Amino acid sequence: MAKLPGDVSETIWRLKRQLADVIENARAAEFALFNIFGETERTIVYLDDLQSVAEQATDRFSQLSSLQIRIFNVQPHVPTDMLELVMQSIANTEARLPALEQSIQEIKTEWELL
Numbered sequence: 001m002a003k004l005p006g007d008v009s010e011t012i013w014r015l016k017r018q019l020a021d022v023i024e025n026a027r028a029a030e031f032a033l034f035n036i037f038g039e040t041e042r043t044i045v046y047l048d049d050l051q052s053v054a055e056q057a058t059d060r061f062s063q064l065s066s067l068q069i070r071i072f073n074v075q076p077h078v079p080t081d082m083l084e085l086v087m088q089s090i091a092n093t094e095a096r097l098p099a100l101e102q103s104i105q106e107i108k109t110e111w112e113l114l
Helices: 006-037 041-072 080-110
Strands: none
Touching (some): 006 041, 006 080, 041 080
């Protein structure tokens, strides 16, 4: 099995943990918003936004997992193009994560779901 450099591998696991937290927090906020206020003209936009955040985080989590699996099956070394794809995915995820987390926080604040 091919191995990624240790710091790259740890970064992937850290990002997957953060993405899992985003998914969980978005779904929890969505559930709370729906249970407290229902589905109204005013809440539907926020419910859709929370669903979108969870879906984006899920897609990124799946992408990182798929890359890991592909690398686990490569022998004997990780090809350069695959490593570049991993690094690009990491950079994109690191750039997007704060916005996803902020979206959840803003909705929770707006609806006093804290």
